[in-house]
Amino acid sequence: MEAVFTTHNLWMMIATILVFIMHLGFASLETGLTQSKNTVNILFKNATILPIGLLTYAFWGFNIMYPGDDFAGSFFGFAGFGLSMPEGANTGGYNEAYTYWTDFLFQAMFAATAATIVSGAVAERIKLNSFLVFTIIYVGFCYPIVGMWKWGGGFLDALETPFYDFAGSTIVHSVGGWAALAGVMLLGARHGKYHNGKIRPIPGHSMPFATVGVFLLWFGWYGFNGGSVLSADPGLVSLVFVTTTLAAAAGAIGALITALIVVKSNDLTMVLNGILGGLVGITAGADQMGVTDAIIIGLVAGALVVLAVVFFDRMRLDDPVGAISVHLVCGVWGTLAVGLFGELASGAQIVSQLVGILSVGVFCFAVSLLIFYVLKATLGIRVTEEEEIEGLDIGEHKMRAYPDINNKAEEVYS
Amino acid sequence: MEAVFTTHNLWMMIATILVFIMHLGFASLETGLTQSKNTVNILFKNATILPIGLLTYAFWGFNIMYPGDDFAGSFFGFAGFGLSMPEGANTGGYNEAYTYWTDFLFQAMFAATAATIVSGAVAERIKLNSFLVFTIIYVGFCYPIVGMWKWGGGFLDALETPFYDFAGSTIVHSVGGWAALAGVMLLGARHGKYHNGKIRPIPGHSMPFATVGVFLLWFGWYGFNGGSVLSADPGLVSLVFVTTTLAAAAGAIGALITALIVVKSNDLTMVLNGILGGLVGITAGADQMGVTDAIIIGLVAGALVVLAVVFFDRMRLDDPVGAISVHLVCGVWGTLAVGLFGELASGAQIVSQLVGILSVGVFCFAVSLLIFYVLKATLGIRVTEEEEIEGLDIGEHKMRAYPDINNKAEEVYS
């Protein structure tokens, strides 16, 4: 008993730090896909979002998301401030697979993800202070409230056919995706992106960092999905590893082929986002799918990413890194796929999946629209045009990301 | 029993994702050691090789490499398409240390390595489409066929004194190395590399990425070698960790000293490749060596890398990243070393090691020469001179890796 408990807990701790490294993945990806004049700003956001997410989750978030039976309602519960360690919290008396501390930390690492997803979509024009205020509110309150609906025993878990979201295609990724959409709508496009009815691509400044980001995210996803088994159960975790891997691989191929057809190019950023799309897509049902299911889900997700990137661009919704396409579109797709493929496929499940997608979507989109709207009316959410053209690194941070390399380049480009 | 099985399987899953991260290591290293005008191309290849390798291994590769007793011959076997999960595949009934899914995925992560090694050697001038076709054939068929000869119970395993290759100095690294040699011979050197009887160095564009790549490869090698124990056996895995570490460290020192003597410089790329040489060298016998053996093997490997890089350059075999020196030369050295040092050292073992080295070498070199030859005669394998000078990023991908930094630099250099 002690031995199995120790092994389960060990895996959950390792999964926790794999999710941690996803934040470096997000930072690298967002850095790579944006311009070098905004790099310090992007790194600063990523280096502060995670600490903010961890601390707010310790102060109150964990106790909102997992209020426990005594405090939970269908839509909201709260077990009080701070970490309230119960009896026997460091043994199997708390949980048969992990300690109280492991439980807290694994969940805490997930929390900041929602804001990180938004960060990419609103990059290169959002005011730093407003973004940090948004992060505190959204990560501190919206994320754990929605999470409680399913993982904390709320109404989505209590449906007759319970809504199913294994590791968070909806509960994590679309929560970020909806807020990204709201932010992009209220902010408007970057200066010069849509000019005289034409779409002007603004390429990211470092494809190596973008690639490093995607590989680190894929690496960390083994903790994100594999840890969501909530034990080191050999059969389940290894199945989840296989479905996660094959969906990512199929996402790359799906995006590669779709990009060859649609944009007629061997487009690296599409392949990279295809990998992420496949990963987001499999997340809702990674433990329910077979090999073929996982490959189909990934292929479709990879294709969807390319189509969605093109679609949002035509809609004049300017998302520098493709976060909405990856996390919202593929989040919805993956959640639906649980009703279409694998062990749970059924009409009733499709209905429950739609209920989950819509209720989370309406709440998150409305709340984030409201937050951004109030911020816009008060602090302002967009930097000045001069600051945007010069770059947020100088405007918000008085620093450059590459001071002795690209000064010259900036003279040429600005 | 359940507890030990869970721990063994956990280690094998973690080893699997450590091997995964080696692919990021390869991508970073190859990026760093080549020119910035070809970076998108290199990242694209690395981001697609792994998905191709994983999917072909799922479709048929695993069942070629491990056909099982019912299907195996001495040279070839095939257990059918797709993943054919046997009874009890997620328990100790399948294997006393890991599940069927873990078994598949650990092996699948190895498979793409062969093509990744080739990618570095043929970089900066090979046509993308031809390389991807090569990858599908070589990773999809040649790699698992050769792997079966030893690890799948084929003729090399059935020798009276069985050929020994613990984690793949020959079965993985030299398989990549032979194809790299064949590719380089058929492609010819990069434009301007050998001019008027002189060797013109074409330095890689980012030493930080090269260094990141080597450290990530070293990190991942703990899964590559440590996972090849096929369980979490404390004594064996920790011994393998120690021999792997000391061989890598000695490889650095061996290359450092040899470079000081031969090229008379504190040459960073030589030290980096020396580390990799030490790692490749210990791979065949990491579980059979003592501390002193491991250090000697690493020192020699580090020295060999430097000498081989100089030698191949004199032979006008243009290998931008030194892949042939690292993976083929040190792969051969490490395989031979099993007969010279450690527990298995004996005359009979040396003979068996030579049989393995030669049979794998003849097969891989001949087959890859044939594939590249047919590709050369049909699709063509080399980009045009104009495309090569302008860079493959524009020619094959219509993108730049650093669009707002090095435009200026390219004007200066091209």
Add this chain to the structure above:
Amino acid sequence: MEAVFTTHNLWMMIATILVFIMHLGFASLETGLTQSKNTVNILFKNATILPIGLLTYAFWGFNIMYPGDDFAGSFFGFAGFGLSMPEGANTGGYNEAYTYWTDFLFQAMFAATAATIVSGAVAERIKLNSFLVFTIIYVGFCYPIVGMWKWGGGFLDALETPFYDFAGSTIVHSVGGWAALAGVMLLGARHGKYHNGKIRPIPGHSMPFATVGVFLLWFGWYGFNGGSVLSADPGLVSLVFVTTTLAAAAGAIGALITALIVVKSNDLTMVLNGILGGLVGITAGADQMGVTDAIIIGLVAGALVVLAVVFFDRMRLDDPVGAISVHLVCGVWGTLAVGLFGELASGAQIVSQLVGILSVGVFCFAVSLLIFYVLKATLGIRVTEEEEIEGLDIGEHKMRAYPDINNKAEEVYS
């Protein structure tokens, strides 16, 4: 029994490779915070320090640091050259949680850290050869001697109220920090840094690499602190993970706020160093603190880093990466904090902590001052002014880090 032993040993091996990856973190951070003309030099140092540290630790260091009961005195002991594997060294007969090989390798990975910390502080002007000689002496002898005082059963462990240093705020980080201080004092500031009574900032050349470095260090710290439990004990390791995480997060916020007040800027490098400060600060008592303790320790550490960076600059002590502020100042703070917060807080403990801080400080500062002084008088420790202005990459290595990107920039800047 076997199962628990296997799990404990597995965690210790994984912790070992997490500490390994910290060396990539140090390399990336130091690269990012210095100028591109010295990047090859910095990478070269980092790629050779670790091999030197590992090999010297195998040759004699481990047997100095852990001489065993038969050989230990209060201040020095030595169990002979090489690795002397005792009976039953690969089973619970050696240690109930890990094998002899795991024990050696986990400790060996720590050893090189001391020199790596120094490397950052003396960067951009120290002679390569002198630095490597310093590394061999300091890592090979000083580090294990000091380590023995506490972890090898020496006099600091034998105090009536034993000095407490869980994972090495003093024994590792301040050991590096004191030598960094000595080196900076003897070397003097970089050319142009303090000019006409003014402080001229010399910004690092790549904020993305600096950020990657900090995230990798944070990641690796889970092995550094979590492995210092010396088993996979679920309650203890998960508590250590939580205190480590929250201290890092609080360090970021402490530095963020302090920088806004003191330097009036959203300063990315301060936030990054604040994270590291929080991590160093919690290291001495990571297993003794509660949630609130950890957050306070981190907040103070983050504030201290900013104040210390400003202070050392005013003192004309030129530390390009802030290593003295992070590792020495926060190392002292974290060690003291064990007497002020958490389970061990008491007056007697404060006294013991001061004894440990001072005895280690006096020894390390004096010895490293002596080593650098002798090197200065013989080999010389500083490159020529011309070499410094041109960059150590050309002077020491005849290479550039980014040959096809920043040539142009160097023309502009030099």
